[in-house]
Amino acid sequence: METLANLESFVRSAESGSFSAAARRLGLTPAAVSRNVAQLERNLGVRLFARSTRGLALSEAGERFRRSVAGGLDSIQEAIADIKVNAGQPAGVLKLSAAPGFGMDFLLPLMPAFLEKYPGVTPDWVFDSRPLDLIAGGFDAAIGAGFELPPGMVARELARIHLIAVAAPALVQGKRAPADPSELAGWPNIVMRSPMTGRVRTQVMRTQAGEEVTAKQQAVMLVSDPDALSRAVMLGLGVGLIPVPHAAPHLASGALVRLLPDWYGDVGAVSLYFTSQKLLPAKTRAFVDFVVDAFRAQRLPDALSSM
Known part of the structure; x- marks a missing residue:
């Protein structure tokens, strides 16, 4: 045998x-x-x-x-x-992956409570904006968007991510605000390029009433990272269509202001990726359940969308 x-x-x-x-x-x-x-x-x-x-x-x-x-x-x-x-109790090294900005703003703040509850677990974080090969990399779990699901992996949606139009206060001072996304063509724009394909995505924005308009962007600069996009916009270089998780802290501090408050773009879900639920070790199951419960308790799905 x-x-x-x-x-x-x-x-x-x-x-x-x-x-x-x-x-x-x-x-x-x-x-x-x-x-x-x-x-x-x-x-x-x-x-x-x-x-x-x-x-x-x-x-x-x-x-x-x-x-x-x-x-x-x-x-x-x-x-x-x-x-x-x-x-037994969950224990061991827990290898995790997340995009830098999202991970530091929304996941690291959960760690004090997680470690207090599970002191035997040692999180090993890898912060990378690129989708990774989770199995080949030996990851227990990852949080992000756009991952391909190899055999043996599952995804649990945490929230939908919206894009919103933002700018530095100095850039908009004294100017007439755009009425809809097509009028962004009259403004300087910092444009996001896909780090995987190198392409610039044409963004369709919508309202709760169902109206849809394509955002017209004239690029004065292109970047391939959402954190770099946020920083360039805060410098007053142009308007940016930024994911809510990256824009939220700067909107709260006043470093950014929102344009087109009735409009948003839906760029998909941020999910928690892990191996087949039937085979989860205790440390991974504890992390998955903890993050899902924390997102629900703190109403983070609402905070990560524009509405």
Whole structure:
């Protein structure tokens, strides 16, 4: 009978296409994962992977075997995880990812209460605006938008994120405010470029009544980071369409003022990403539940939208 270690090494390598990524997820060395898979291949008498310098690809036999064993392996791990979750308190290093501005403004303030409740957990934060490969990076959870969901990952929506038009008070002083987003064409604009594609997104803005107008922006500067966008706008260089989480602290301080108060752009959801709920270790389950409850209790979904 095959060992659980051999089967788990095979399934996780198949999911990630890499012994190294599987090793990070399993807490083993790449050499140990490779040995486990090689032993499994010898025991079965078939080649499960085609190996190359570009990575791993399942053979036809390997794909059939993965489909056959993955469900059973998940059931076994679910039983093990359930025992661990119910047997002790959450503990260990919890590797987390979030965009810098959003993470520092909305997630770090939750940490004192979280650590008081779960002193055995050590959060290890990585602040990065780019969507990351959560499995390959060994992350327990991530908070952000635009992540692709690989097999074994789920997303739980925390809030919808809106864009609003803002400017420095000095820029708007003595000027007639724009009546709708099309009139932004008469103002200098700081424009956001996608850090992934390099493209400038045409933003459609809407009102609660359902009216929609495309924002007309004449760029005097382009940036690829929402925090840089906020700072450039605060310097008075132009108007910016900024996500509410990035604009809110500066609106509260008076460093920015809102234009077009009846208009907003919907740029999607910010979500909490983590591995399949059935297999969550106690530390991850504790973090997920804590963040979801905190967002609800503090009414953060309302604070992160424009309305």
